[in-house]
Amino acid sequence: MKPTPFPFALNIGTDIVHLPRITRLLARPNYLTRFTHRILHAREQQDFRTRFSLPPMPSSIPAKSPTTPSISISPDMTRWLAGRFAAKEAARKAAPRGAAHISWKDVVVTVGEEGGRPEVVYLDGNGDGDEAGRVGKLSISHDGEYVVAMVVAAG
Template sequence: MKPTPFPIALNIGTDIVHLPRISKLLHRPSYFTRFTRRILHADEQRDFRARFSLPQPTPASSFSPSPSPPSPSPPLQPPSSITPDVVRWLAGRFAAKEAARKAAPLGAAHISWKEVVVTVGEGGRPEVVYLDGCEGDEGGKGKGEGEGSGGRVGKLSISHDGEYVVAMVVAAG
């Protein structure tokens, strides 16, 4: 007898992160800014600054001798001390985004860290948003920077226990 296919195309992604590994990375000289800039979307960087009372970036000078595109997300300056809560929050984002990239229709290789945004949905439940253009459509890379760039939503489950963070994402295929 031929098996009946599942009625809905779903993709599942999971990831586990060891907190001491992330802590070690974040404590390397000048790596905090590199890490946060690499994995956090501009909206997530703003949320991160607000949540941990980090200084907001100073606005650039209004006069510029040559027109250049504005930076999408100013670098985060490391806090004076990187607390376990900061490490846990960043490790959770890292695990959630890696799980979401694995659950993306074309897989992790076809979607960047910033094309997945971890948000809080209705009822306070975490979810991931795949920004427009990153689901395998033409020209997906680099789209979706800034607010209002909606996309497909994936269901996210994230758990912290001891030295580990685990995340699982279910997304439409």
């Protein structure tokens, strides 16, 4: 008997991040700003900076200089960033055309009202800040030195 295809087009993506790897990256001089600028959408930047009481994002990535203020990177900050990194990578893998066709900033991790469930929103990539996009279901889990994320998205 020939198998019947699943009635819905679903895509699944998963990613695991080793926290010490992110800790080593963020320990590099001025790398926190470069890392967050590279992977976080502007709304996520604002969420991150508000959550951890950081100054506003500079308009440009600072050059390596001794006058750049140093930010103390906490374990909670590292865990939050690792979770976003894993979620975005999982979402990119779940995208219908794959990770190569969607940028880090075209995936926005959101949390529903009043501590609701996290989701990923695939933006259209036009760069105008439009919030319209397709939503994928997201699960993020932290345990010891690891963060894992899984995304299910309709194809």
